[in-house]
Amino acid sequence: MSEAPNPTLDAILERRRRKRTLLTLLAVGVAVAGIGAFFWLRGPGEDASPIAPPAPAPAAAAPDTQPESIAPGPELVESPAATALPTQPLPPLAKSDSRVRELAARWSSRPELLQWLASDELIRRVVAAVDATARGESPTDQAPASMRLKGRFEVVESGAAWVAAPSAYARYDLLTEIVSGLDSEALVLAYRELEPLFEEAHRALGSSLGSFDAALRQAIRELLSTPKIPGQPLLEPLLPGHGYVDPALEGLSAAQKQLLRFGPTNAPRVQHKVREIALRLGMPESELPPLAD
Numbered sequence: 001m002s003e004a005p006n007p008t009l010d011a012i013l014e015r016r017r018r019k020r021t022l023l024t025l026l027a028v029g030v031a032v033a034g035i036g037a038f039f040w041l042r043g044p045g046e047d048a049s050p051i052a053p054p055a056p057a058p059a060a061a062a063p064d065t066q067p068e069s070i071a072p073g074p075e076l077v078e079s080p081a082a083t084a085l086p087t088q089p090l091p092p093l094a095k096s097d098s099r100v101r102e103l104a105a106r107w108s109s110r111p112e113l114l115q116w117l118a119s120d121e122l123i124r125r126v127v128a129a130v131d132a133t134a135r136g137e138s139p140t141d142q143a144p145a146s147m148r149l150k151g152r153f154e155v156v157e158s159g160a161a162w163v164a165a166p167s168a169y170a171r172y173d174l175l176t177e178i179v180s181g182l183d184s185e186a187l188v189l190a191y192r193e194l195e196p197l198f199e200e201a202h203r204a205l206g207s208s209l210g211s212f213d214a215a216l217r218q219a220i221r222e223l224l225s226t227p228k229i230p231g232q233p234l235l236e237p238l239l240p241g242h243g244y245v246d247p248a249l250e251g252l253s254a255a256q257k258q259l260l261r262f263g264p265t266n267a268p269r270v271q272h273k274v275r276e277i278a279l280r281l282g283m284p285e286s287e288l289p290p291l292a293d
Contacts, residue, residue: 093197097122103190107182112174123194127201127212134209134218136253153241153261161234161245169263176266180273188280217287219255220278224271225289226256229264 091099100122104113119125132138154165191198195212202212209215227249234245244250249260259267271291278288 090194090196093123093200096194096197100190100194103186103193106186106190108178110178110181113178123197124201124204127198127205130212130219131202131205131207131209131215133222133255134215136222136255138254138258155235155242158232158234161236162242163232163235164261164263168261169266172262172266176262176269180269182273184273184277184280187277191281217283220274220283221287221289222253222255223259223274224278224291226252226259226267226271228268228291229260231264233260 088099090096097117097120101114101117104117107113151167151171153168153171155162155168156165198212202215207215209218229249233249235242236245237243244257249257252260259270262270268291275288275291279285
Protein backbone atom coordinates (compact mmCIF):
# COMPACT_ATOMS: atom_id res chain seq x y z
CA MET A 1 0.00 0.00 0.00
CA SER A 2 1.41 3.38 -0.97
CA GLU A 3 1.08 6.51 1.08
CA ALA A 4 2.90 9.73 0.55
CA PRO A 5 2.30 12.18 3.40
CA ASN A 6 2.31 15.80 2.38
CA PRO A 7 2.27 18.34 5.22
CA THR A 8 0.88 20.98 2.89
CA LEU A 9 -2.39 19.03 2.66
CA ASP A 10 -3.27 19.08 6.39
CA ALA A 11 -6.14 21.51 5.95
CA ILE A 12 -7.46 19.55 2.98
CA LEU A 13 -7.34 16.31 4.95
CA GLU A 14 -9.35 17.86 7.76
CA ARG A 15 -12.01 19.05 5.34
CA ARG A 16 -12.19 15.58 3.83
CA ARG A 17 -12.68 14.07 7.29
CA ARG A 18 -15.72 16.27 7.78
CA LYS A 19 -17.01 15.31 4.32
CA ARG A 20 -16.82 11.62 5.13
CA THR A 21 -19.08 12.14 8.11
CA LEU A 22 -21.69 13.51 5.77
CA LEU A 23 -21.84 10.19 4.00
CA THR A 24 -23.27 8.73 7.15
CA LEU A 25 -25.27 11.91 7.67
CA LEU A 26 -26.91 11.51 4.32
CA ALA A 27 -27.50 7.82 4.86
CA VAL A 28 -29.08 7.94 8.28
CA GLY A 29 -30.45 11.36 7.55
CA VAL A 30 -32.64 10.31 4.73
CA ALA A 31 -33.57 7.43 6.87
CA VAL A 32 -34.78 10.05 9.31
CA ALA A 33 -36.34 11.98 6.46
CA GLY A 34 -38.01 8.85 5.20
CA ILE A 35 -35.96 7.51 2.33
CA GLY A 36 -33.41 5.67 4.29
CA ALA A 37 -29.96 5.69 2.95
CA PHE A 38 -27.72 8.32 1.62
CA PHE A 39 -28.76 11.66 2.92
CA TRP A 40 -26.41 11.82 5.70
CA LEU A 41 -24.55 9.79 3.24
CA ARG A 42 -21.90 12.31 2.52
CA GLY A 43 -19.77 10.54 4.89
CA PRO A 44 -18.00 10.92 8.14
CA GLY A 45 -15.12 13.20 7.61
CA GLU A 46 -13.63 11.57 4.54
CA ASP A 47 -9.86 11.71 4.63
CA ALA A 48 -8.09 12.49 1.44
CA SER A 49 -6.86 9.46 -0.41
CA PRO A 50 -3.21 8.86 0.45
CA ILE A 51 -2.00 9.42 -3.09
CA ALA A 52 0.95 11.72 -3.59
CA PRO A 53 -0.70 14.44 -5.69
CA PRO A 54 1.04 16.04 -8.64
CA ALA A 55 1.56 19.76 -8.84
CA PRO A 56 -1.91 21.24 -9.30
CA ALA A 57 -2.74 22.53 -12.73
CA PRO A 58 -4.42 25.93 -12.99
CA ALA A 59 -8.04 25.40 -12.10
CA ALA A 60 -10.58 26.14 -14.76
CA ALA A 61 -13.04 28.82 -13.80
CA ALA A 62 -16.19 27.30 -12.39
CA PRO A 63 -19.26 28.03 -14.49
CA ASP A 64 -21.46 30.69 -12.95
CA THR A 65 -24.59 28.67 -12.50
CA GLN A 66 -27.43 29.34 -10.13
CA PRO A 67 -29.50 26.41 -8.92
CA GLU A 68 -32.89 26.42 -10.51
CA SER A 69 -35.97 26.13 -8.40
CA ILE A 70 -37.32 22.61 -8.52
CA ALA A 71 -40.96 22.41 -9.48
CA PRO A 72 -42.77 20.35 -6.86
CA GLY A 73 -44.15 17.06 -8.05
CA PRO A 74 -47.51 15.68 -7.02
CA GLU A 75 -47.95 15.42 -3.29
CA LEU A 76 -46.49 12.27 -1.83
CA VAL A 77 -49.30 9.82 -1.15
CA GLU A 78 -48.77 7.68 1.88
CA SER A 79 -48.52 3.97 1.23
CA PRO A 80 -51.56 2.04 2.53
CA ALA A 81 -49.14 -0.11 4.51
CA ALA A 82 -48.05 2.89 6.54
CA THR A 83 -50.94 3.00 9.01
CA ALA A 84 -50.49 5.91 11.38
CA LEU A 85 -49.69 5.19 14.99
CA PRO A 86 -50.93 7.37 17.85
CA THR A 87 -48.62 10.38 17.97
CA GLN A 88 -47.64 12.93 20.56
CA PRO A 89 -48.02 16.67 20.04
CA LEU A 90 -45.11 17.90 17.97
CA PRO A 91 -42.31 19.48 19.98
CA PRO A 92 -40.79 22.78 18.85
CA LEU A 93 -38.10 22.30 16.22
CA ALA A 94 -35.39 23.40 18.65
CA LYS A 95 -36.45 20.68 21.11
CA SER A 96 -37.18 17.86 18.66
CA ASP A 97 -34.01 15.76 19.06
CA SER A 98 -35.36 13.56 21.84
CA ARG A 99 -38.48 12.78 19.80
CA VAL A 100 -36.34 11.86 16.77
CA ARG A 101 -34.30 9.47 18.90
CA GLU A 102 -37.46 8.00 20.42
CA LEU A 103 -38.84 7.28 16.96
CA ALA A 104 -35.47 5.96 15.78
CA ALA A 105 -35.74 3.13 18.31
CA ARG A 106 -38.59 1.78 16.12
CA TRP A 107 -36.46 1.76 12.97
CA SER A 108 -33.78 -0.63 14.13
CA SER A 109 -32.64 -2.54 17.19
CA ARG A 110 -29.01 -1.77 16.38
CA PRO A 111 -27.47 0.32 19.18
CA GLU A 112 -25.15 2.02 16.69
CA LEU A 113 -28.08 3.91 15.21
CA LEU A 114 -28.89 5.69 18.45
CA GLN A 115 -25.20 6.30 19.02
CA TRP A 116 -25.03 8.05 15.64
CA LEU A 117 -28.02 10.19 16.62
CA ALA A 118 -26.48 11.27 19.94
CA SER A 119 -26.12 14.80 18.65
CA ASP A 120 -28.18 17.97 18.47
CA GLU A 121 -30.26 19.74 15.82
CA LEU A 122 -30.84 16.46 14.01
CA ILE A 123 -33.69 17.67 11.82
CA ARG A 124 -31.82 20.80 10.78
CA ARG A 125 -28.78 18.70 9.90
CA VAL A 126 -30.88 16.28 7.86
CA VAL A 127 -32.61 19.10 6.01
CA ALA A 128 -29.29 20.74 5.10
CA ALA A 129 -27.87 17.40 3.93
CA VAL A 130 -30.93 16.55 1.84
CA ASP A 131 -30.99 20.01 0.28
CA ALA A 132 -27.30 19.76 -0.62
CA THR A 133 -27.78 16.30 -2.12
CA ALA A 134 -30.66 17.61 -4.23
CA ARG A 135 -28.21 20.13 -5.68
CA GLY A 136 -25.61 17.43 -6.30
CA GLU A 137 -23.41 18.92 -3.60
CA SER A 138 -21.76 17.26 -0.63
CA PRO A 139 -22.16 19.34 2.52
CA THR A 140 -19.27 19.35 4.96
CA ASP A 141 -20.57 21.06 8.08
CA GLN A 142 -23.66 19.13 9.20
CA ALA A 143 -22.06 15.90 10.33
CA PRO A 144 -22.00 15.12 14.06
CA ALA A 145 -18.76 13.73 15.44
CA SER A 146 -20.60 10.56 16.53
CA MET A 147 -20.87 9.49 12.88
CA ARG A 148 -17.26 9.81 11.80
CA LEU A 149 -15.65 6.80 10.23
CA LYS A 150 -12.18 5.78 11.23
CA GLY A 151 -9.17 5.94 8.95
CA ARG A 152 -8.56 7.12 5.43
CA PHE A 153 -9.99 6.19 2.08
CA GLU A 154 -6.91 4.20 1.14
CA VAL A 155 -5.82 3.30 -2.36
CA VAL A 156 -3.44 0.80 -3.91
CA GLU A 157 -1.52 0.89 -7.17
CA SER A 158 -2.98 -0.88 -10.19
CA GLY A 159 -0.65 -0.61 -13.15
CA ALA A 160 -0.20 3.04 -13.99
CA ALA A 161 -3.25 4.07 -11.96
CA TRP A 162 -4.79 3.44 -8.56
CA VAL A 163 -7.86 1.67 -7.19
CA ALA A 164 -9.59 1.79 -3.83
CA ALA A 165 -8.14 -0.59 -1.26
CA PRO A 166 -10.54 -3.23 0.14
CA SER A 167 -10.32 -1.49 3.51
CA ALA A 168 -11.71 1.70 1.96
CA TYR A 169 -15.01 0.07 1.04
CA ALA A 170 -15.09 -2.06 4.20
CA ARG A 171 -15.41 1.07 6.32
CA TYR A 172 -18.96 1.43 5.02
CA ASP A 173 -20.03 -2.16 5.70
CA LEU A 174 -21.56 -1.45 9.11
CA LEU A 175 -23.41 1.61 7.88
CA THR A 176 -24.75 -0.32 4.90
CA GLU A 177 -25.90 -3.20 7.12
CA ILE A 178 -27.78 -0.86 9.45
CA VAL A 179 -29.34 1.23 6.68
CA SER A 180 -30.38 -1.86 4.68
CA GLY A 181 -32.04 -3.31 7.76
CA LEU A 182 -34.06 -0.22 8.70
CA ASP A 183 -37.81 -0.69 9.04
CA SER A 184 -39.09 1.26 6.04
CA GLU A 185 -42.67 1.49 7.28
CA ALA A 186 -41.55 2.84 10.66
CA LEU A 187 -39.40 5.42 8.86
CA VAL A 188 -42.33 6.61 6.78
CA LEU A 189 -44.53 6.90 9.87
CA ALA A 190 -41.84 8.91 11.63
CA TYR A 191 -41.44 11.20 8.64
CA ARG A 192 -45.19 11.76 8.43
CA GLU A 193 -45.26 12.75 12.09
CA LEU A 194 -42.25 15.06 11.84
CA GLU A 195 -42.88 16.44 8.34
CA PRO A 196 -44.01 19.89 9.58
CA LEU A 197 -40.69 20.25 11.41
CA PHE A 198 -38.74 19.26 8.29
CA GLU A 199 -40.62 21.89 6.30
CA GLU A 200 -40.04 24.50 9.02
CA ALA A 201 -36.32 23.77 9.03
CA HIS A 202 -36.21 23.93 5.24
CA ARG A 203 -37.93 27.32 5.17
CA ALA A 204 -35.39 28.60 7.69
CA LEU A 205 -32.62 27.35 5.42
CA GLY A 206 -33.76 29.80 2.74
CA SER A 207 -33.32 27.24 -0.01
CA SER A 208 -34.22 28.09 -3.59
CA LEU A 209 -35.47 24.54 -4.16
CA GLY A 210 -38.96 25.24 -2.90
CA SER A 211 -40.43 22.92 -0.29
CA PHE A 212 -38.60 20.19 1.57
CA ASP A 213 -40.83 17.73 -0.26
CA ALA A 214 -39.43 18.99 -3.59
CA ALA A 215 -35.85 18.86 -2.32
CA LEU A 216 -36.40 15.34 -0.99
CA ARG A 217 -37.71 14.15 -4.35
CA GLN A 218 -34.76 15.64 -6.19
CA ALA A 219 -32.27 14.17 -3.71
CA ILE A 220 -33.81 10.73 -4.16
CA ARG A 221 -33.52 11.01 -7.94
CA GLU A 222 -29.92 12.21 -7.60
CA LEU A 223 -28.94 9.12 -5.64
CA LEU A 224 -30.90 6.60 -7.68
CA SER A 225 -29.40 7.91 -10.92
CA THR A 226 -25.87 7.16 -9.68
CA PRO A 227 -24.57 4.43 -12.01
CA LYS A 228 -23.66 0.99 -10.79
CA ILE A 229 -19.94 0.38 -11.26
CA PRO A 230 -18.88 -3.26 -11.57
CA GLY A 231 -15.35 -3.96 -10.50
CA GLN A 232 -12.80 -1.37 -9.50
CA PRO A 233 -12.84 2.04 -11.21
CA LEU A 234 -9.38 3.46 -11.84
CA LEU A 235 -8.32 6.53 -9.88
CA GLU A 236 -5.78 9.26 -10.50
CA PRO A 237 -4.22 11.76 -8.09
CA LEU A 238 -6.00 15.08 -7.92
CA LEU A 239 -6.17 17.79 -5.30
CA PRO A 240 -7.65 17.05 -2.88
CA GLY A 241 -7.30 13.27 -2.80
CA HIS A 242 -8.10 11.57 -6.07
CA GLY A 243 -10.41 11.56 -9.05
CA TYR A 244 -11.75 8.98 -11.47
CA VAL A 245 -9.82 8.26 -14.65
CA ASP A 246 -13.10 7.68 -16.50
CA PRO A 247 -14.43 11.14 -17.48
CA ALA A 248 -18.02 9.89 -17.20
CA LEU A 249 -17.48 9.02 -13.54
CA GLU A 250 -15.48 12.14 -12.77
CA GLY A 251 -18.30 14.14 -14.32
CA LEU A 252 -20.85 12.85 -11.81
CA SER A 253 -22.04 15.20 -9.09
CA ALA A 254 -20.12 15.34 -5.83
CA ALA A 255 -23.01 13.60 -4.05
CA GLN A 256 -23.04 10.76 -6.58
CA LYS A 257 -19.28 10.30 -6.42
CA GLN A 258 -19.51 10.08 -2.65
CA LEU A 259 -22.10 7.31 -2.94
CA LEU A 260 -19.67 5.41 -5.18
CA ARG A 261 -17.24 5.39 -2.26
CA PHE A 262 -19.50 2.86 -0.56
CA GLY A 263 -18.17 0.41 -3.12
CA PRO A 264 -19.70 -1.83 -5.80
CA THR A 265 -21.45 -4.05 -3.23
CA ASN A 266 -22.64 -1.52 -0.66
CA ALA A 267 -23.78 1.34 -2.90
CA PRO A 268 -26.51 -0.69 -4.69
CA ARG A 269 -27.83 -1.89 -1.32
CA VAL A 270 -28.16 1.71 -0.18
CA GLN A 271 -29.93 2.61 -3.43
CA HIS A 272 -32.40 -0.25 -3.02
CA LYS A 273 -33.33 1.02 0.45
CA VAL A 274 -33.73 4.57 -0.84
CA ARG A 275 -36.03 3.31 -3.60
CA GLU A 276 -38.03 1.13 -1.22
CA ILE A 277 -38.74 4.00 1.15
CA ALA A 278 -39.45 6.40 -1.72
CA LEU A 279 -42.18 4.04 -2.95
CA ARG A 280 -43.59 3.72 0.56
CA LEU A 281 -43.73 7.49 0.74
CA GLY A 282 -45.90 7.39 -2.36
CA MET A 283 -43.48 8.62 -5.03
CA PRO A 284 -44.70 7.27 -8.38
CA GLU A 285 -42.44 4.58 -9.78
CA SER A 286 -42.36 6.49 -13.05
CA GLU A 287 -40.65 9.35 -11.21
CA LEU A 288 -37.81 7.14 -9.95
CA PRO A 289 -34.74 6.32 -12.07
CA PRO A 290 -34.51 2.55 -12.63
CA LEU A 291 -31.78 0.76 -10.75
CA ALA A 292 -29.11 -1.03 -12.74
CA ASP A 293 -29.19 -4.83 -12.59
